Amino acid sequence: MEDRTQQEQASPEIEARIRESFDRQGLMRHLGAQITRIAPGRVHIALPSRPEVTQQHGYFHAGATSAIADSAGGYAAFTLLPENTEVLTVEYKINLLAPAVGDHIEAVGTVLKSGRTLTVCRLEVFGVQDGRRKLVANGQQTLIRVNRPEQ
Amino acid sequence: MEDRTQQEQASPEIEARIRESFDRQGLMRHLGAQITRIAPGRVHIALPSRPEVTQQHGYFHAGATSAIADSAGGYAAFTLLPENTEVLTVEYKINLLAPAVGDHIEAVGTVLKSGRTLTVCRLEVFGVQDGRRKLVANGQQTLIRVNRPEQ
Amino acid sequence: MEDRTQQEQASPEIEARIRESFDRQGLMRHLGAQITRIAPGRVHIALPSRPEVTQQHGYFHAGATSAIADSAGGYAAFTLLPENTEVLTVEYKINLLAPAVGDHIEAVGTVLKSGRTLTVCRLEVFGVQDGRRKLVANGQQTLIRVNRPEQ
Amino acid sequence: MEDRTQQEQASPEIEARIRESFDRQGLMRHLGAQITRIAPGRVHIALPSRPEVTQQHGYFHAGATSAIADSAGGYAAFTLLPENTEVLTVEYKINLLAPAVGDHIEAVGTVLKSGRTLTVCRLEVFGVQDGRRKLVANGQQTLIRVNRPEQ
Numbered sequence: 001m002e003d004r005t006q007q008e009q010a011s012p013e014i015e016a017r018i019r020e021s022f023d024r025q026g027l028m029r030h031l032g033a034q035i036t037r038i039a040p041g042r043v044h045i046a047l048p049s050r051p052e053v054t055q056q057h058g059y060f061h062a063g064a065t066s067a068i069a070d071s072a073g074g075y076a077a078f079t080l081l082p083e084n085t086e087v088l089t090v091e092y093k094i095n096l097l098a099p100a101v102g103d104h105i106e107a108v109g110t111v112l113k114s115g116r117t118l119t120v121c122r123l124e125v126f127g128v129q130d131g132r133r134k135l136v137a138n139g140q141q142t143l144i145r146v147n148r149p150e151q
Numbered sequence: 152m153e154d155r156t157q158q159e160q161a162s163p164e165i166e167a168r169i170r171e172s173f174d175r176q177g178l179m180r181h182l183g184a185q186i187t188r189i190a191p192g193r194v195h196i197a198l199p200s201r202p203e204v205t206q207q208h209g210y211f212h213a214g215a216t217s218a219i220a221d222s223a224g225g226y227a228a229f230t231l232l233p234e235n236t237e238v239l240t241v242e243y244k245i246n247l248l249a250p251a252v253g254d255h256i257e258a259v260g261t262v263l264k265s266g267r268t269l270t271v272c273r274l275e276v277f278g279v280q281d282g283r284r285k286l287v288a289n290g291q292q293t294l295i296r297v298n299r300p301e302q
Numbered sequence: 303m304e305d306r307t308q309q310e311q312a313s314p315e316i317e318a319r320i321r322e323s324f325d326r327q328g329l330m331r332h333l334g335a336q337i338t339r340i341a342p343g344r345v346h347i348a349l350p351s352r353p354e355v356t357q358q359h360g361y362f363h364a365g366a367t368s369a370i371a372d373s374a375g376g377y378a379a380f381t382l383l384p385e386n387t388e389v390l391t392v393e394y395k396i397n398l399l400a401p402a403v404g405d406h407i408e409a410v411g412t413v414l415k416s417g418r419t420l421t422v423c424r425l426e427v428f429g430v431q432d433g434r435r436k437l438v439a440n441g442q443q444t445l446i447r448v449n450r451p452e453q
Numbered sequence: 454m455e456d457r458t459q460q461e462q463a464s465p466e467i468e469a470r471i472r473e474s475f476d477r478q479g480l481m482r483h484l485g486a487q488i489t490r491i492a493p494g495r496v497h498i499a500l501p502s503r504p505e506v507t508q509q510h511g512y513f514h515a516g517a518t519s520a521i522a523d524s525a526g527g528y529a530a531f532t533l534l535p536e537n538t539e540v541l542t543v544e545y546k547i548n549l550l551a552p553a554v555g556d557h558i559e560a561v562g563t564v565l566k567s568g569r570t571l572t573v574c575r576l577e578v579f580g581v582q583d584g585r586r587k588l589v590a591n592g593q594q595t596l597i598r599v600n601r602p603e604q
Contacts, residue, residue, distance in 0.1 A: 027212035030181070030203035052181035061178035062240045063218020070213050089213045090420060091444055093244035093395055093546040095573050095593060097566045112591055113550045117419065118392060118446065120548050120591065138565055138573065140548060140593055142393055142444060144420065241571060242595055244395040244546055246422050246442060248415045263440055264399040268570065269543060269597065271397050271440065289414055289422065291397060291442055293544055293595060295571065329514035332483070332505035354483035363480035364523050364542045369516020391515045395546035 010038045010079050018043070018075050021086075025071065033068050035075070041111040043075040046128075048104045060100035065107075065125050065137050069094060072109030073121035073141040080114045087119060087143040094123060094139030102127035105136065112140075119143045161189045161230050169194070169226050172237075176222065184219050186226070192262040194226040197279075199255040211251035216258075216276050216288050220245060223260030224272035224292040231265045238270060238294040245274060245290030253278035256287065263291075270294045312340045312381050320345070320377050323388075327373065335370050337377070343413035345377040348430075350406040362402035367409075367427050367439050371396060374411030375423035375443040382416045389421060389445040396425060396441030404429035407438065414442075421445045463491045463532050471496070471528050474539075478524065486521050488528070494564040496528040499581075501557040513553035518560075518578050518590050522547060525562030526574035526594040533567045540572060540596040547576060547592030555580035558589065565593075572596045 010018075015038050022028060022035055028045075031053055037044035045068045047053060053064040070089055077087045106126050113120045123139035161169070166189050173179055173186055179196075182204055188195035196219045198204060204215040221240055228238045257277050264271045274290035312320070317340050324330060324337055330347075333355055339346035347370045349355060355366040372391055379389045408428050415422045425441035463471070468491050475481060475488055481498075484506055490497035498521045500506060506517040523542055530540045559579050566573040576592035 021207045024207040025212060026202040026205040027215050051177040054177035056172045056175040061176060061218065062221050062243075063182075063214065064178050066217055066221070067212065067214020070217070089247050091244065091246040091393070091422075091442075092213075093242065093593060095242040095566075095595060096240050097573060112588070113548075120393075120550060122591075135565070138575075138593065140393075140546060140591065142548060242544070242573075242593075244442060246415075246444060248422060263437070264397075271399060271544075273440075286414070289424075289442065291395060291440065291544075293397060323509045326509040327514060328504040328507040329517050333516075353479040356479040358474045358477040363478060363520065364545075365484075365516065365520020366480050368519055368523070369514065372515050372519070391549050393546065393548040394515075395544065397544040398542050 008040050010040055014079050018078060022075070027067060028071060031064060031067065036106065038075070038079065040079050041076055043072045043079065043109050044106055045072045046104050046106045049102065060105050062096050065096065065100050065105060066094050068107040069109065069123040069125050069137060069139055070141065072107040073123050074109070074143060076109035076111050076121055077114065077119035077143045080111055081145060084148045085145050086148050087145055090142040090144050092123065092139055092141035094137055096137050098134065098136045100125065100127050100136040102129040104128050117145055119145065159191050161191055165230050169229060173226070178218060179222060182215060182218065187257065189226070189230065191230050192227055194223045194230065194260050195257055196223045197255050197257045200253060211256050213247050216247065216251050216256060217245050219258040220260065220274040220276050220288060220290055221292065223258040224274050225260070225294060227260035227262050227272050228265065228270035228294045231262055232296060235299045236296050237299050238296055241293040241295050243274065243290055243292035245288055247288050249285065249287045251276065251278050251287040253280040255279055268296055270296065310342050312342055316381050320380060324377070329369060330373060333366060333369065338408065340377070340381065342381050343378055345374045345381065345411050346408055347374045348406050348408045351404065362407050364398050367398065367402050367407060368396050370407070370409040371411065371425040371427050371439060371441055372443065374409040375425050376411070376445060378411035378413050378423050379416065379421035379445045382413055383447060386450045387447050388450050389447055392444040392446050394425065394441055394443035396439055398439050400436065400438045402427065402429050402438040404431040406430050419447055421447065461493050463493055467532050471531060475528070480520060481524060484517060484520065489559065491528070491532065493532050494529055496525045496532065496562050497559055498525045499557050499559045502555060513558050515549050518549065518553050518558060519547050521560040522562065522576040522578050522590060522592055523594065525560040526576050527562070527596060529562035529564050529574055530567065530572035530596045533564055534598060537601045538598050539601050540598055543595040543597050545576065545592055545594035547590055549590050551587065551589045553578065553580050553589040555582040557581050570598055572598070
């Protein structure tokens with residue numbers, strides 16, 4: 001997947017469906033997260049630093065870090081699915097490699113395997129300070145494809 | 152651990168240290184989470200339902216579910232540590248077993264193994280509706296003990 | 303699941319299907335593993351200590367520990383499925399809590415959630431020495447139900 | 454880590470220590486696994502196909518797949534440690550992406566983060582048939598550094 005996603009952009013239809021779904025995620029809005037890139041099999045979500053997303057020492061809370069990682073993986077999976085389907089997270093595992101600090105953090109979800117029923121994504125989260133990026137969390141996620149509920 | 156935690160309460164000192172730490176977690180306050188029980192090796196955290204913690208279908212977002220699970224496990228580990236130490240999450244894995252719905256969800260972190268350096272916790276999250284509880288997520292977490300930074 | 307499994311035995315048909323499948327697992331035979339209990343939603347597999355299953359310090363190798371844990375979870379899932387279906391492991395996560403030592407180790411797979419497509423199991427492995435049991439590994443596993451291939 | 458490991462070989466001392474440790478792993482010998490590459494932060498282990506490492510359909514058993522993945526990650530971590538230390542697996546998580554088939558499978562352990570106490574590795578396993586490689590499993594592992602026991 002990785003080579004493809006370096007070059008391509010997702011179709012406008014997919015991008016619109018993802019943005020519309022993202023806007024309905026109350027948590028993402030409440031945290032202040034934003035989608036910063038949508039490519040086939042890869043989605044980036046950024047979260048600016050502010051007191052509302054911290055743990056007790058002022059770093060980004062692991063819950064905020066993994067919330068945007070989970071959403072980035074979910075939408076990455078979504079870019080490769082047929083219309084009228086969507087995905088639910090089955091499970092994920094995340095290692096918090098370093099204190100999550102920076103102007104903002106950025107989660108990158110990348111599809112490793114897109115199957116008929118299940119999708120597996122790699123999750124990475126970077127701390128970004130003055131343009132320098134450092135890997136602060138790394139994980140892996142399993143998602144299941146479901147038929148889209150009627151709107 | 153489990154038998155002990157059914158009966159005991161944590162000491163007032165530990166309870167005070169946990170509540171003081173929790174109050175400094177900007178994310179927990181921002182989400183509206185509350186500690187509802189502190190026992191040796193077990194901590195409960197509840198999160199009421201409201202639009203700010205949802206995903207696109209109105210269920211609790213997996214990120215919110217796992218944020219309180221992660222904090223519950225962290226504080227459960229904390230109850231068994233000597234003074235002047237604290238814990239950082241090394242990693243966790245969580246399965247989202249069912250849509251997280253209810254008046255509120257409640258995360259229960261329980262210490263499975265408390266070692267000199269590492270602690271391993273079980274994470275459970277229940278959806279609670281009108282007093283009925285349903286397991287909606289189940290996970291496992293590894294934490295590392297660190298010396299407490301000077302205040 | 304847990305209460306039920308304390309009391310019940312799996313039906314003779316399910317037990318026969320599991321033993322027949324287990325006997326075809328070359329790895330289990332090669333390691334010397336044996337099924338020691340089959341109940342609805344719970345299966346036990348034991349592995350006697352011998353040099354062929356060790357790591358460099360003479361403990362049971364994490365690979366042997368997790369091999370029997372994975373199989374125990376898979377067959378636990380299998381006990382709750384309709385005929386003509388079987389399960390494949392999607393993923394698992396395991397914490398190695400203590401050196402795996404003893405006369406033998408015993409893996410216990412327990413179904414936490416049995417869904418239409420996916421099953422989630424708890425995996426536990428105990429070191430057993432002179433009848434005393436100690437938890438040496440704890441994990442969680444996701445499995446997918448598939449139609450049974452024609453024999 | 455990844456760029457460095459493309460070009461370098463581990464020092465002869467480290468290579469000798471790893472091969473000597475590997476030879477003491479009864480399980481690896483019993484399965485028929487072999488170390489095929491040792492670079493700083495990356496180790497490859499191959500396992501030829503034979504009935505003794507299969508599950509009930511003749512594929513490589515998930516237990517065999519993850520046993521060599523776990524060992525590959527452990528030795529990858531080991532390449533970056535000071536003398537007189539070694540590593541124990543704390544936990545790992547692995548997704549089985551596709552049936553593990555081929556002449557042989559090859560596990561690649563790569564260090565993502567080498568800290569003072571903990572190391573985190575990426576685990577990949579490829580099925581290899583007539584020189585063609587396919588990713589069949591992908592995981593993530595946490596290890597802890599310990600002082601080497603006296604020999």
